[in-house]
Amino acid sequence: xxxxxFHACPLAAPGQGKSGGMNVYxxxxxxxxxxxxxxxxIYTRQHPDxxxxxxEIGPGVRVIHLPGGDANAPMEDLFSHLPDFLEAVREFRAxxxxxxxxxxxxxxxxxxVGRALARDMDVPHVATFHTLSLIKMQSRAGESExxxxxxxxxxxxxxxxxxxxxxxHERDAMARLYDADPDHIELVPCGVDLDRFQPLDxxxxxxxxxxxxxKVLLFVxxxxxxxxxxxxxxxxxxxxxxxxxxxxxxxxxxxxEGEAARVRQLVQDLDMDDIFDFVxxxxxxDMPLYYSAADVCVVPSFYESFGLAALESMACGTPVVASxxxxxxxxxxxxxxxxxxxxxxxxxxxxxLEMIIxxxxxxxxxxxxxxxxxxxxxxxxxxxxMLRIYQRxxxxxxxxx
Numbered sequence: 001x002x003x004x005x006f007h008a009c010p011l012a013a014p015g016q017g018k019s020g021g022m023n024v025y026x027x028x029x030x031x032x033x034x035x036x037x038x039x040x041x042i043y044t045r046q047h048p049d050x051x052x053x054x055x056e057i058g059p060g061v062r063v064i065h066l067p068g069g070d071a072n073a074p075m076e077d078l079f080s081h082l083p084d085f086l087e088a089v090r091e092f093r094a095x096x097x098x099x100x101x102x103x104x105x106x107x108x109x110x111x112x113v114g115r116a117l118a119r120d121m122d123v124p125h126v127a128t129f130h131t132l133s134l135i136k137m138q139s140r141a142g143e144s145e146x147x148x149x150x151x152x153x154x155x156x157x158x159x160x161x162x163x164x165x166x167x168x169h170e171r172d173a174m175a176r177l178y179d180a181d182p183d184h185i186e187l188v189p190c191g192v193d194l195d196r197f198q199p200l201d202x203x204x205x206x207x208x209x210x211x212x213x214x215k216v217l218l219f220v221x222x223x224x225x226x227x228x229x230x231x232x233x234x235x236x237x238x239x240x241x242x243x244x245x246x247x248x249x250x251x252x253x254x255x256x257e258g259e260a261a262r263v264r265q266l267v268q269d270l271d272m273d274d275i276f277d278f279v280x281x282x283x284x285x286d287m288p289l290y291y292s293a294a295d296v297c298v299v300p301s302f303y304e305s306f307g308l309a310a311l312e313s314m315a316c317g318t319p320v321v322a323s324x325x326x327x328x329x330x331x332x333x334x335x336x337x338x339x340x341x342x343x344x345x346x347x348x349x350x351x352x353l354e355m356i357i358x359x360x361x362x363x364x365x366x367x368x369x370x371x372x373x374x375x376x377x378x379x380x381x382x383x384x385x386m387l388r389i390y391q392r393x394x395x396x397x398x399x400x401x
Contacts, residue, residue, distance in 0.1 A: 001040045001390070002100040002117065003030055004110040006085060007078055009044045011055065011063055020222055021190070021308035022130045024284075026106055027057065028191060032383030034061040041098070043089050043113075045081075047071050066092060078109055079148060086113050090120065102390045106130060108149055111156040124161040126390060129153065131305050132170070134177040139303035139325065140226060154178050162389055164188050166306040167327040186389050189330055190306035191382035192315045192374055196285070199317030199371060200292035209293050215245045215357045218294035218318070220287070220309040221301075223253040223260045228300035228323065230266055234346040235300070237270045239354055245275060250290055252281040291316035295357045296338070300349065304328050311377060314338075314370035319363060321352045331377075337370040 003026060010027035030040045039060040045068030046053075055063045066088035069081025092098070102124045105114030111127045118125035133145035133153060157163060157180040165171040165185050174180040206216070217236065221227045229249065236247050253260035267276045282290060291297060297313035299322035304310075306327035310320045314331070320338035322328045334340045339352040356363050 001033060001038055002103045002114075003040060003042045004089075004103065004105040004114040004117065005042055005044045006068060006082070006107070006110040006113055007045065007075070008107065009047055009063065009065070010042055011057070012047070021306065022106060024308060025128075025130070025190060028193060028379045029383060029386065030061045031058045032191070032379040033387065034058045035380065036383055036387060038387065041100070043092075045069070045071070045085055064092065076146070079112075079146070082109060082112050086116055089113065089117060093120075102126060104128070104386075104390070108133075108153050108156065111160070112152055115156060115159065118161075124390065126162045126164060127156055127160045128164040129156075129170075129305075131303070132173065132177075135170075135173050135326070136226070136303055143226070160184070162186060162392075164386070164389065166190055167330040169326055169329065170305060188382060188385050188389070189327065189377055190308055190311060191377050191379035192308070192311045194315060194375060194378045197288055197291065197312045197315035197374075199367070200288055202292055205289045205293035208289055211246060211293060216294045217245065217247045217353065217357075218250065218290055218297045218313070219247065219299075220250045220290070220297065220313070221299075222251050223249070223263060225259050226302045228302050228344065229259075229263050231300040231344055231346065231349065232298050233263060233266050233270060233272060233276070235298075235349040235353065236275060237272055238346045238350045245357075247272075247276045248279055248290060248294070249276060250279045250282050250287075287312065288316050291318050294318050295363060296321055296353055298349070298353070299323065299328060300344065301325060301328070302344070307331055310338075311374060315374035317367035317371045319356055319366035319370055321349060321356070331373075333369070333373060337366055337373050 005026045008022045010023050012023050030042055033040050042063045044065055046065045048071055053065050057063055068085035099121060100123060103114045103118040104126045105111040106128050107130050114125055133149045137143045137145055157178045163185045165187055166189055171185045175182050219232055223229055267273060291313045297318050297320045299307055299310050299320060301323050304326040310322055310328055311331050313320050314337055320332050322332055322340055323344055324340040324342045329340055332338050332340055341348045
């Protein structure tokens with residue numbers, strides 16, 4: 001398999017710059033495919049933190065860094081660098097006499113490259129978009145996306161062999177907004193590392209993190225406008241129990257400083273400095289401590305294609321209160337593993353949060369159900385389903401030996 005992840009290196013640390021759930025997704029999918037006996041090359045662009053051009057990350061799984069324009073180019077300029085990256089991939093293939101049985105591209109930028117690469121070899125092209133421009137623009141007033149992104153997404157949906165969507169919401173949006181053929185869309189939700197993300201003792205986790213006996217709410221994600229962190233600030237300010245509560249914000253900013261500064265100013269304006277703790281980026285191996293220490297994980301996003309933080313929290317036995325958007329409604333079982341809120345208003349979120357943190361019995365029962373739900377979404381199961389999709393594509397992919 002050739003996986004194309006042009007702008008999101010799977011080795012980049014989540015929460016740093018634009019790194020996030022997609023980076024984790026590509027790495028974990030590739031590793032799990034490798035465990036099934038599939039040889040995988042992941043093509044991504046060179047970046048300042050890449051240790052070498054080729055890095056092996058598992059049996060038969062390699063990350064290949066190739067030139068793709070200025071390594072420090074802003075996101076909005078990356079489209080113009082795609083031809084250079086495609087040429088670098090073609091040269092690497094030719095020099096190393098590489099062929100693949102299928103190409104799986106991730107995000108629209110990668111899809112542009114993956115389409116050409118698959119045509120070169122006359123093999124199936126499978127695409128996962130992760131986020132879509134038209135859904136983003138509908139999710140929040142003021143969001144804008146380049147016209148060429150919308151055009152490329154529409155073209156890809158018309159000619160790829162198979163599209164992988166994370167949720168029925170995403171599949172239906174593809175059909176409605178892009179005229180995609182539903183028969184060419186397969187549903188495969190995101191996965192979670194069940195060995196890393198598992199329940200830890202709450203009191204021990206809090207002690208290791210230096211937390212006292214307060215109730216703990218947790219936010220995990222980049223501080224950018226679509227994540228809706230300001231809603232959590234307003235929600236906490238309305239909660240009657242806020243004086244005995246801590247809110248941990250885990251994740252870096254979007255690299256523009258504007259949203260992070262705006263949220264911090266809002267915290268000050270609402271006199272919530274003693275309650276909010278901006279932790280910054282946390283290494284993946286330490287994240288189970290934060291999820292396990294929390295009473296509830298809050299995901300107030302305007303748009304989430306799948307909501308990896310919610311799934312990781314559930315795997316750690318911590319219930320989730322989230323916006324009813326995108327893939328979150330597929331991951332979270334309302335009233336069983338947490339609550340989904342159709343209205344993005346502080347009163348609605350505060351009501352559900354107070355219900356959970358005021359009842360240890362409810363919190364525990366939701367936590368048990370959350371872990372059980374997550375166990376159905378381990379990466380091995382995801383990789384097996386993905387392999388079947390590759391094999392069912394119009395141009396047959398052979399089974400691994």
